[in-house]
Amino acid sequence: MYMERGVYPYFREIDSAQDTEVLMDGKKVLMFGSNSYLGLTHDQRIIDAAIVATRKYGTGCAGSRLLNGTLDIHVQLEKELAEFVGKDEALCFSTGFTVNEGVIPQLVGRGDYIICDDRDHASIVDGRRLTFATQLKYKHNDMEALEKELQKCEPDAIKLIVVDGVFSMEGDLANLPEIIRLKKKYNATVYVDEAHGLGVFGKDGRGVCDHFGLVDEVDLIMGTFSKSLASIGGFVAGDKDTINWLRHNARSYIFQASNTPAATAAAMAALEILKTEPSRQENLWKITNYALNRFREIGFEIGETESPIIPLYVRDTDKTFEVTKMAFDEGVFINPVIPPACHPQDTLVRFALMATHTKEQVDFAIEKLTKCFKELEII
Numbered sequence: 001m002y003m004e005r006g007v008y009p010y011f012r013e014i015d016s017a018q019d020t021e022v023l024m025d026g027k028k029v030l031m032f033g034s035n036s037y038l039g040l041t042h043d044q045r046i047i048d049a050a051i052v053a054t055r056k057y058g059t060g061c062a063g064s065r066l067l068n069g070t071l072d073i074h075v076q077l078e079k080e081l082a083e084f085v086g087k088d089e090a091l092c093f094s095t096g097f098t099v100n101e102g103v104i105p106q107l108v109g110r111g112d113y114i115i116c117d118d119r120d121h122a123s124i125v126d127g128r129r130l131t132f133a134t135q136l137k138y139k140h141n142d143m144e145a146l147e148k149e150l151q152k153c154e155p156d157a158i159k160l161i162v163v164d165g166v167f168s169m170e171g172d173l174a175n176l177p178e179i180i181r182l183k184k185k186y187n188a189t190v191y192v193d194e195a196h197g198l199g200v201f202g203k204d205g206r207g208v209c210d211h212f213g214l215v216d217e218v219d220l221i222m223g224t225f226s227k228s229l230a231s232i233g234g235f236v237a238g239d240k241d242t243i244n245w246l247r248h249n250a251r252s253y254i255f256q257a258s259n260t261p262a263a264t265a266a267a268m269a270a271l272e273i274l275k276t277e278p279s280r281q282e283n284l285w286k287i288t289n290y291a292l293n294r295f296r297e298i299g300f301e302i303g304e305t306e307s308p309i310i311p312l313y314v315r316d317t318d319k320t321f322e323v324t325k326m327a328f329d330e331g332v333f334i335n336p337v338i339p340p341a342c343h344p345q346d347t348l349v350r351f352a353l354m355a356t357h358t359k360e361q362v363d364f365a366i367e368k369l370t371k372c373f374k375e376l377e378i379i
Helices: 044-057 072-085 096-106 122-129 143-151 176-186 240-249 261-276 278-298 317-329 359-375
Strands: 021-024 027-031 089-093 113-117 134-138 159-164 189-193 220-224 234-238 309-313 335-337 348-352
Touching (some): 027 359, 044 261, 072 089, 072 234, 089 096, 096 189, 122 159, 261 278, 278 359, 317 335, 317 348, 317 359
Parallel strands (some): 113 159, 159 189, 189 220
Antiparallel strands (some): 021 027, 089 234, 220 234, 309 348, 335 348
16 A cells, blocks of 8 residues: 555665765665664774775674684674673674574573563564563553562562663663662662663763663663664673573574674774764764754654654654655655554654764754644644
8 A cells, every 4th residue: 555655665775875865766865764873884994894804704704603603803892892881791693683582582481570661672572572481561661560560570580671771763761770779679680772872872882871870780781783883783791600601592692693704893893983982972962952952842742752863753654654755755864663663653753863964964854854744734
């Protein structure tokens, strides 16, 4: 139906680098649908690092980390990531999705409990589905609801709370201070997915756990390379014993081919930029705060976002697709969000910012989006 109407919004081809402006269908379009929060995917230093690694190690490792696929740069990156997020050790996976898919099932078993926010990412959902633990959910960021779920658990059982640090569609933050309070009260374990927090929050982009000063209280920190780290892959960091257990038991680690030399070197180069160029994070927040204020002044419904992810609520699937197409025709790329990525009544378009966006680009996009939203009587 949506294809016939010409508003199908998926698999749109891009003919250029992932930048604030991309080439699509022979025309330039402003990109506000990317997770490249620091604008590093076309940084020449990162490209050069990937090329050097490819020349030295080849295009792939032809095996899993457990067997023949561990390179010295994999181990080096793990050490640097562990230090960066403040944990003993880290373990790198070939994608961020397979971190959650492989790690979560190894942390709980029969008789244990896994407790998730009902808006956790799909990779967390798939990870918990692979466990034999009792699965519990609580209403998004509702700490009273979380406590009620914890009260259902056997006191001596493992109680694993898994939560996104930044929720990828809504842009709001997990209430980590309260989650940690409840962790201590009920002797639980906390696992935080920092996919959209790294590079954005905390000192030098160390994430939401650092932002709240709770790194030591969070048991496991997960992150991805495909957002601020301008590559592909993911990692989990924690105490030495837990990471060693995962190294020998996480199925998506020991049975999956290891990450390519290029992707590994690119992530390492991006991590170094995070640590040495704080101006990128500062620029990201300047443009984010500017955009947040503009959207609120005009009257867009943007929810509780506190991040460069700005949801523009539409609350109608047809109009969500229509406004996405209208915006594209006006030269603005945005992403539609419909079920199962959100509740049916919460459909939205996702407007995401990079450190490299300019005020002029934001102003242009907001002008066009305002026109489209008003034409469809959304605002």
